Amino acid sequence: MVTRADRRRARIAHGAELAARGLLDEGRVFRLAGSDDPAMQIVLSHLDASVVVVGARGSFPALRALVRGEADGAAVHLRHRSGTYNTPFARALLRGRGPHVLHLWRREQGLIVAPGNPQAITTPADLHGRRVARREPGAGTRVLLDQLLHEAGAAPGPASADYGSHLEIALAVAADAADAGLGVRAAATDLDLDFVPLVWESYDVILPEIALGAAGPLVAALHEHWVRSAITELGGYDLASAGTIEPVEDPPRSQR
Incomplete structure (x- = not known):
């Protein structure tokens, strides 16, 4: 008999799951649309052709590119009227596609x-x-x-x-x-x-579940010591959550 504890131990760690997705998506380019940010330029300088920037700058153009299928992820920093950054937009625009938020940093x-x-x-x-x-x-x-x-x-x-x-x-x-x-x-x-x-605002990439594997090189770059050090030297950045990925769940009915 398989117990609940056995099932917990058998679960694949999120990092390992992302690595597995990366192997399956090896060679696939991650198309990133997004907002202007000095720290993002540092990250992109660390990456090869596995991540390419597409479309016009700006959070709204990035979201349009994502919805139209012209991008795999959108780098945004949009405050919803609820006071929450980015997540409500991911939930609304990627409903049914497994919306996720890849946290980059908080910036001043x-x-x-x-x-x-x-x-x-x-x-x-x-x-x-x-x-x-x-x-x-x-x-x-x-x-x-x-x-x-x-x-x-x-x-x-x-x-x-x-x-x-x-x-x-x-x-x-x-x-x-x-x-x-x-x-x-x-x-x-x-x-x-x-x-x-x-x-201080949250600067994140929102993306559908199908793009998680292709985003692997971007996630890896966010954990590189020299990348984090270079961003910190800019001043006005908080990297505490950089490189973490969260699925976006629907809110309880009482909050809709």
Whole structure:
């Protein structure tokens, strides 16, 4: 007779299961659509052609690519109205496909301002009437900025342009084309700008169960010591959950 304890001992560890999937998917390319992030560039530099970036930058374009089958995973950082990051979007868009979340890191987003913060910009409310460098519509950072401005009741001045990356946001501030912009700490540090921390957000890859094996090289890179060290040196990153994978379950009926 096989006992419950025997069944528990016979279960394959998640890491071993992922390795087995990787063997089955050997040679398959993992197509990653996603949001702009300095740490992701470090990870991608460690990978060979087993992971390729597809589509436009930004969380919403990444989700569209995933739903259309143009990508195997979407790197996103989207805060749901419930306050939860990413998981609700994985559940809704990958229903019936075994949605999973591959945790990358938590990162610090804040206001990038000129050295010394001469305009004393310390909260989203201080952006009212200011020149604010903004990401393009559909980018997770643009969504976050719009949420923060709405909550603060602030209306920035007219935007002269949309910017395609955190570095471009920082460059706009450095060139005095903007009074402030929302971005990651690393972008401010790169250009010797000041940084006003606002929120920590979860940056994850959402993917269907069928893509878990192909994601193996990405998961392995997240556990490499030098990759983690290089990301830590950027500042503003928390790697406590990096490389862990969680299935996305439906919430209890009482919470739907």
